Amino acid sequence: MADIISHTTDNMLDEQQIWEALKDVPDPELPAISVVDMGIIRRIELDHEHTHVQIEMTPTFTGCPAIPQIRERIQQRLASLVAHVEVNVTFQKPWSSENLSDEAREKLHQVGIAPPPRIVRGCTLPMLLQQSLTCPYCGSQQTSMENIFGPTLCRAIAYCRQCHQPFEQFKPL
DSSP, rough: OOOOOOTTSSSSHHHHHHHHTTTTTOOOTTTTHHHHHHOOOEEEEEEETTSSSEEEEESSSOOTTHHHHHHHHHHHHTTTTOSSEEEOOOOOOOOGGSSOOOOHHHHHEEEEEEEEOOTTBBHHHHHHHHHHOOOOOOOOOEEEEEEEESSTTTTTEEEEEETEEEEEEEEOO
16 A cells, blocks of 8 residues: 655645545455445545545445445545545445446456446346356356355356356446
8 A cells, every 4th residue: 555645746635646545445345446446436526725635436336335444444545645534425326337447347357256247228137147257267158147146235156167166246237
């Protein structure tokens, strides 16, 4: 985790530095991925004195149990950079798996979780059940959906008939 972020020439914190600092904040349920790469950070607003920052985030699910942890981790990470950190949760525009960055998709694959397929015209769960899934271990599409209910609301359990590995599939939302 980076402790120091270079400041602009006038020693003022800017929005880009906040975005960079938030890349150090892991998602509690998927620690290989930052909250920035998850796409849950929607807006950052610094006041004119650069002493107060408001972060707007949209969790992956309305009832996400990790909201307090995410809020706390954001506040802890930014505490050394700005005096006051406010993290607000909004659901005005729901989170979608399309918000995942390409880096997040690659990191999911690296930790053995199949990234969600790209959403086609708002079709989500039926698509997950009808589409061939790609095994993150061997790349085979000889897979089957074993259970749409995985360890978290955003993941399902699949099985690869080629390498005989169970794996998690990040649901398209």
